[in-house]
Amino acid sequence: MRHPDIVLKDDELALLSRINFNWGNLGGIRASLEPMYELTIRLLKRKAVPEARIAYFTNPDFNPGGRGKSREDIFRKNGTSGDEILRHPNFLRYLEYFIFGPKLPPAVIDKFRSESSFSGYLTGGDINDLTPYARSCVRLYGLDPQDAAEEFYKLATEHGAMPSFAETMRRSVRAVKIG
Numbered sequence: 001m002r003h004p005d006i007v008l009k010d011d012e013l014a015l016l017s018r019i020n021f022n023w024g025n026l027g028g029i030r031a032s033l034e035p036m037y038e039l040t041i042r043l044l045k046r047k048a049v050p051e052a053r054i055a056y057f058t059n060p061d062f063n064p065g066g067r068g069k070s071r072e073d074i075f076r077k078n079g080t081s082g083d084e085i086l087r088h089p090n091f092l093r094y095l096e097y098f099i100f101g102p103k104l105p106p107a108v109i110d111k112f113r114s115e116s117s118f119s120g121y122l123t124g125g126d127i128n129d130l131t132p133y134a135r136s137c138v139r140l141y142g143l144d145p146q147d148a149a150e151e152f153y154k155l156a157t158e159h160g161a162m163p164s165f166a167e168t169m170r171r172s173v174r175a176v177k178i179g
Helices: 010-017 026-045 051-058 071-077 089-100 106-116 124-140 145-158 163-174
Strands: none
Touching: 010 026, 026 089, 051 071, 051 089, 051 145, 071 089, 106 124, 106 145, 124 145, 124 163, 145 163
8 A cells, every 4th residue: 555645643544544445346435435535524624635636636727638627627517516526436536646646656756856846846848858757657667658647747736837837748658659
C-alpha cells in the first residue's frame, strides 16, 4: 500500500484503513463508501488536501477534456450532487489522489520537486524541458502511457504549472509508443 503524502491524524488513519482502493473488489468498494465520505469531510474541513488537488476536481481549467466542466460538475450533470458525490464509488479515485498524490515513482516526483523548488512553479519552458524526461520515465518504469499522462498532468499542476502547460506534457506522454 502507498503511504499518504499528506499529514493524517490518528482518526483519519483509522478511516483510511477501512477504505479499499482496489477497483477489482466491488464488495470492498461498497464497504468503503461510508469511511470514504467521513474521511473526505474531515480532510476538507481542516484543509489538509493541497489546493492543486482540490482544483483538479473542482476547477474546469484543470479538466482539459471536460468541455468547460470540472470533474465535480460532471458528477452533478450525471445526477449526483452535494454529499452524494463524496459517497459515490467514482469519487474513490479522487480521494486516493487527494491522499496519496500522483501515482508515479518517488524518484520522478523528486525530480519535479527539485526542478520547481527555485521558483515555486513550472513555466512553459520548464515543462518543455521536463517532457522528454516524463516520456523516458514511461519506458524506464514500464508505465501505461494513458495512465502516466494523467499522473504527469497532476504532478505538473501540483508543482505550479498552469493547466495549459501541464496539458502539453499530458498529450506528449500519452503519445509514447511502448514496444
